[in-house]
Amino acid sequence: MMRLIEPLNTQPVNSEEKSPSALAILGRELVKDKLAMASIIILILLLSTVYITSLVLNQDQIVKIDLLEINAPPSEDHLLGTDQGGRDIFGQLIIGTRNSFSIGFLITLITGIIGLTVGLIAGYFGGIADNIIMRIIDFVLVLPFLMIVIVCATIVPKFNLWTFIFVMSAFLWTGKARLIRSKTLAERELDYVSASKTLGTPNWKIILREVLPNLSSIIIVNLTLNLAGNIGIESGLSFLGFGLPESTPSLGTLISYAQDADTIQNKWWVWVPASVLILVLMLCINFVGQALKRATDARQRKG
Amino acid sequence: MLKFLLRRILIMIPQLFILSVLIFTLAKAMPGDALSGQLENAHADPKVIAEQRQKLGLDDPIQVQYIRWINHAIHGDLGMSYTHKIPVTDLIGERLWNTLLLAAATLIVSYAIAIPFGVASGRWTNSWLDKWVTCYTYFTYATPLFIFAILMMFLFSFELNLFPSGGSVDPQAVPGTLNYFISKFTHLVLPTLSGALLATSTTIQFLRNEVIDTKIQDFVATARSKGVPESKVYSRHILRNSFLPIAAFLGYDITGLIGGSVFVESIYSYPGLGQLFLDSIQQRDFTVVSALVMISGFAALLGTLLSDIILSAVDPRIRID
Numbered sequence: 001m002m003r004l005i006e007p008l009n010t011q012p013v014n015s016e017e018k019s020p021s022a023l024a025i026l027g028r029e030l031v032k033d034k035l036a037m038a039s040i041i042i043l044i045l046l047l048s049t050v051y052i053t054s055l056v057l058n059q060d061q062i063v064k065i066d067l068l069e070i071n072a073p074p075s076e077d078h079l080l081g082t083d084q085g086g087r088d089i090f091g092q093l094i095i096g097t098r099n100s101f102s103i104g105f106l107i108t109l110i111t112g113i114i115g116l117t118v119g120l121i122a123g124y125f126g127g128i129a130d131n132i133i134m135r136i137i138d139f140v141l142v143l144p145f146l147m148i149v150i151v152c153a154t155i156v157p158k159f160n161l162w163t164f165i166f167v168m169s170a171f172l173w174t175g176k177a178r179l180i181r182s183k184t185l186a187e188r189e190l191d192y193v194s195a196s197k198t199l200g201t202p203n204w205k206i207i208l209r210e211v212l213p214n215l216s217s218i219i220i221v222n223l224t225l226n227l228a229g230n231i232g233i234e235s236g237l238s239f240l241g242f243g244l245p246e247s248t249p250s251l252g253t254l255i256s257y258a259q260d261a262d263t264i265q266n267k268w269w270v271w272v273p274a275s276v277l278i279l280v281l282m283l284c285i286n287f288v289g290q291a292l293k294r295a296t297d298a299r300q301r302k303g
Numbered sequence: 304m305l306k307f308l309l310r311r312i313l314i315m316i317p318q319l320f321i322l323s324v325l326i327f328t329l330a331k332a333m334p335g336d337a338l339s340g341q342l343e344n345a346h347a348d349p350k351v352i353a354e355q356r357q358k359l360g361l362d363d364p365i366q367v368q369y370i371r372w373i374n375h376a377i378h379g380d381l382g383m384s385y386t387h388k389i390p391v392t393d394l395i396g397e398r399l400w401n402t403l404l405l406a407a408a409t410l411i412v413s414y415a416i417a418i419p420f421g422v423a424s425g426r427w428t429n430s431w432l433d434k435w436v437t438c439y440t441y442f443t444y445a446t447p448l449f450i451f452a453i454l455m456m457f458l459f460s461f462e463l464n465l466f467p468s469g470g471s472v473d474p475q476a477v478p479g480t481l482n483y484f485i486s487k488f489t490h491l492v493l494p495t496l497s498g499a500l501l502a503t504s505t506t507i508q509f510l511r512n513e514v515i516d517t518k519i520q521d522f523v524a525t526a527r528s529k530g531v532p533e534s535k536v537y538s539r540h541i542l543r544n545s546f547l548p549i550a551a552f553l554g555y556d557i558t559g560l561i562g563g564s565v566f567v568e569s570i571y572s573y574p575g576l577g578q579l580f581l582d583s584i585q586q587r588d589f590t591v592v593s594a595l596v597m598i599s600g601f602a603a604l605l606g607t608l609l610s611d612i613i614l615s616a617v618d619p620r621i622r623i624d
Binding site: 135138139141142143144145146147148150151152154155228232235236239240242252255258259261264265271275278279282283285286287290 | 314317318321322325329332333441442444445446447448449450453454456457461468558561562565566569570580581584587592595596599600603604607
């Protein structure tokens with residue numbers, strides 16, 4: 001069948017008239033924000049050091065208990081001293097940061113994918129599916145998340161890295177799904193979606209190619225801020241002793257040694273470096289996230 | 304409004320049901336049962352154990368057990384503590400007031416800080432005050448509670464020696480005396496501040512945005528042109544719109560307070576429900592654990608119910624139709 005409207009479209013759209021994509025705006029705003037740029041540079045330096053050094057370090061060597069070197073202050077042998085088991089703090093910091101960041105990143109990714117899928121479906125199609133999904137989400141959001149994760153960590157036999165990620169993700173997708181759903185709901189009412197529908201574009205194509213790109217900036221902001229939050233939750237649970245298994249070094253575990261009155265007062269090298277590292281990580285990621293958030297709001301853009 | 308209330312309360316029934324099923328499942332998955340809490344020694348005669356199990360109904364079908372469990376729970380019987388050998392309700396009752404006191408203090412302090420600073424930074428945007436407040440919210444938003452609590456303890460308790468580092472009251476103090484009261488207060492300061500200072504950030508940011516959005520509205524301009532003094536424009540016209548949602552957030556805060564209490568109470572060894580929870584997990588006292596999860600979940604459900612009711616009373620658009 002011949003398309004009647006074809007001739008109208010022959011003139012190519014001038015690329016200069018096209019408004020910049022959402023991602024281009026985010027990038028441009030980020031470069032203009034000095035604090036955010038500094039944070040990105042610190043993050044890249046920190047994480048590349050951590051990931052490269054962790055390749056060289058021998059994890060078994062680090063977690064091995066050395067009774068002759070208990071709570072040793074910083075020296076040439078141990079750059080940041082040792083903990084109560086004679087384990088090297090510096091090595092634990094490197095591996096702990098790698099673990100915390102990787103886990104935070106994985107959880108963000110998994111919850112992002114689930115939240116996005118559920119949110120898009122609920123928001124775009126609405127109806128009964130939306131109703132049921134929202135009831136589930138409202139319910140999960142109210143649950144005492146921390147307590148239930150701790151209970152799971154205790155009763156699940158062989159609680160390991162993957163079960164930890166699974167349990168965390170099972171709870172944390174809900175916030176994202178709710179956000180994406182409400183944004184999709186608003187997007188669905190816009191003219192371009194109706195136009196596409198009239199033209200007969202299949203729903204999945206409208207969702208993936210048209211609605212999703214319009215939500216991309218909100219998704220990126222949310223994922224960035226969540227990454228920081230997830231690192232905080234992971235280290236917090238490890239701090240309480242219900243995160244990673246004991247044999248895996250974690251920043252939270254190092255900080256938990258500060259609950260001992262002697263360590264907190266006299267052995268700063270055990271808990272201060274880990275606390276500073278988490279603070280730096282979380283602050284930097286948050287600064288980037290906040291800068292991106294400002295960039296999504298046209299009123300607050302720098303130009 | 305009545306219709307909304309009814310609907311909202313009806314929604315809570317399936318939520319409560321699912322919550323109880325979830326906790327029952329978790330409790331069943333936990334090692335140990337009602338019987339192991341009552342046996343004096345672990346090496347009892349297997350025949351006696353089997354008899355006892357029969358008597359307690361532990362061999363009944365699962366749905367029968369659930370109905371019996373929920374029936375007991377509704378009547379206030381949450382079982383016996385495995386380690387303390389006293390009813391769970393008694394155990395919780397002792398600690399409940401400590402946690403409620405800490406939660407109330409945290410809420411009051413956090414709002415007492417957040418409201419003036421949030422309004423001021425929204426009123427004088429881009430002033431030095433606004434910049435400092437924004438900086439403060441960025442830091443407190445990013446800082447994990449457990450690190451902040453440890454730092455507060457290190458600074459104010461160990462380095463400056465201003466406040467005690469743990470407990471809820473000096474064990475030597477006699478209840479009823481002024482000393483007891485002062486001791487209770489000083490023990491409360493650090494746990495409260497640790498939670499409250501971090502909790503302010505979201506309220507400050509919300510209020511700031513709210514004030515910025517409201518102060519350019521027409522009705523504010525009208526008030527000004529009528530000659531209403533500036534302070535009254537803020538107190539009577541602008542803040543009226545923002546305070547009720549803030550009040551309504553109190554209910555949603557409950558979930559956060561429960562999570563926070565676990566960290567704060569364990570760090571300051573404050574004898575509340577959060578610490579009881581961690582202790583019970585460590586001692587594998589699962590009757591107490593499931594009771595605490597149930598109570599927390601119930602409190603959070605009630606909190607959201609409260610918030611939803613306040614919000615819908617304030618803003619009719621929110622009501623479910």
